[in-house]
Amino acid sequence: MSFTFGTSNGSSTASLFHIPQNHVPLTASPMLEKEWRNMEWSEEEREKLMACVSSFKPMKESVSQARVLLIGPVGAGKSSFISSIQSIFFGRVINCAMVGSSSSSCSFTKKLHSFCIRGSGEAMSVVMCDIMGIGDGECIGLTLHDMLSVIKGHVPEGHKFSPDQPVGADTEGFISNPSMNDKVHCVVFVVDCSKVNSYDKSFSATFEQLREYISHLGVHQVALVTHVDQVCEATGRDITQVYRSKSVQQAMTKAGELLGMPTSYIVPVKNYCSELNLEQSTDVLLLKALDHILQYANLCVLDKGN
Ligand SMILES: Nc1nc2c(ncn2[C@@H]2O[C@H](COP(=O)(O)OP(=O)(O)O)[C@@H](O)[C@H]2O)c(=O)[nH]1
Ligand SMILES: [Mg+2]
Numbered sequence: 516m517s518f519t520f521g522t523s524n525g526s527s528t529a530s531l532f533h534i535p536q537n538h539v540p541l542t543a544s545p546m547l548e549k550e551w552r553n554m555e556w557s558e559e560e561r562e563k564l565m566a567c568v569s570s571f572k573p574m575k576e577s578v579s580q581a582r583v584l585l586i587g588p589v590g591a592g593k594s595s596f597i598s599s600i601q602s603i604f605f606g607r608v609i610n611c612a613m614v615g616s617s618s619s620s621c622s623f624t625k626k627l628h629s630f631c632i633r634g635s636g637e638a639m640s641v642v643m644c645d646i647m648g649i650g651d652g653e654c655i656g657l658t659l660h661d662m663l664s665v666i667k668g669h670v671p672e673g674h675k676f677s678p679d680q681p682v683g684a685d686t687e688g689f690i691s692n693p694s695m696n697d698k699v700h701c702v703v704f705v706v707d708c709s710k711v712n713s714y715d716k717s718f719s720a721t722f723e724q725l726r727e728y729i730s731h732l733g734v735h736q737v738a739l740v741t742h743v744d745q746v747c748e749a750t751g752r753d754i755t756q757v758y759r760s761k762s763v764q765q766a767m768t769k770a771g772e773l774l775g776m777p778t779s780y781i782v783p784v785k786n787y788c789s790e791l792n793l794e795q796s797t798d799v800l801l802l803k804a805l806d807h808i809l810q811y812a813n814l815c816v817l818d819k820g821n
Contacts, residue, residue: 546749560799568806580640581642582642583642584703592741596786598787604639626676627674628645629672664682666699668698670682673688701809706774733818737811743785753796767781782804
């Protein structure tokens with residue numbers, strides 16, 4: 516099977532994303548008088564969300580866990596999101612998903628790695644898939660063909676991606692008849708808020724085609740806008756200001772245009788990166804994002820039956 520895709524050379528082996536290097540400088544963003552989405556930032560809310568997410572079960576008995584795949588340009592914060600969520604349940608900030616450095620345009624992630632989020636000892640019913648790094652030196656992104664193979668559930672855990680060897684029946688461990696547990700139930704596009712205005716023009720076409728293929732597979736999609744602390748000073752100081760920041764709001768609108776997705780599917784997050792300790796409001800925003808993802812994963816599970 517071959518795909519053509521809106522990349523520079525139109526080849527199915529072309530990497531999907533090119534990474535812009537220039538950041539939007541941190542500015543004193545104008546603030547809205549009222550939050551444009553209602554949020555509760557209390558400890559009770561944090562506990563409520565933790566309980567809700569950890570007791571989550573897919574609404575079909577035959578499906579044991581919601582399988583979520585994070586997709587987006589290198590450095591967008593995919594691995595950081597997984598680590599941040601795991602940190603909340605771990606009780607302190609950890610880096611479990613090989614978070615890369617922001618200065619590198621090489622992804623650490625070239626190997627399929629599924630993270631089962633653990634609550635207090637017990638695994639939760641959510642698996643987050645990252646394409647995890649196995650070394651450095653090479654700068655290969657994932658091809659459309661390989662990405663769709665992951666979503667369809669054909670790719671075995673730990674598979675090393677290589678543009679010269681597209682996933683196929685001869686791939687070691689290839690899952691030829693994927694069950695609902697192997698398939699991805701929700702694709703999460705991850706976009707860096709501070710770069711939405713500088714992403715390459717081809718991004719929009721790339722996302723649009725990607726979304727078309729994924730929708731065709733009946734898989735729901737949502738988006739995370741990360742690095743919100745880097746586009747608005749007030750939000751950087753106090754994350755509870757995120758829905759009052761005009762810069763964040765504009766970046767989310769822009770992300771919606773880029774992805775061809777209504778803003779209602781998009782949520783902002785601030786991942787843990789330099790902090791050593793958890794922070795209540797940061798947790799609330801991250802947990803809200805996970806809850807949002809799980810609602811859409813459930814829709815897919817319900818749509819698809821067994
Ligand atoms: N300030 C800030 N930095 C972030 C955020 N998310 C990720 N980062 C940083 O961005 C860099 C790339 O993140 P990473 O998770 O490796 O991106 P990935 O390539 O999409 O997996 C790392 O240095 C992270 O610490 C965020 O929300 N805010
Ligand atoms: Mg990564």
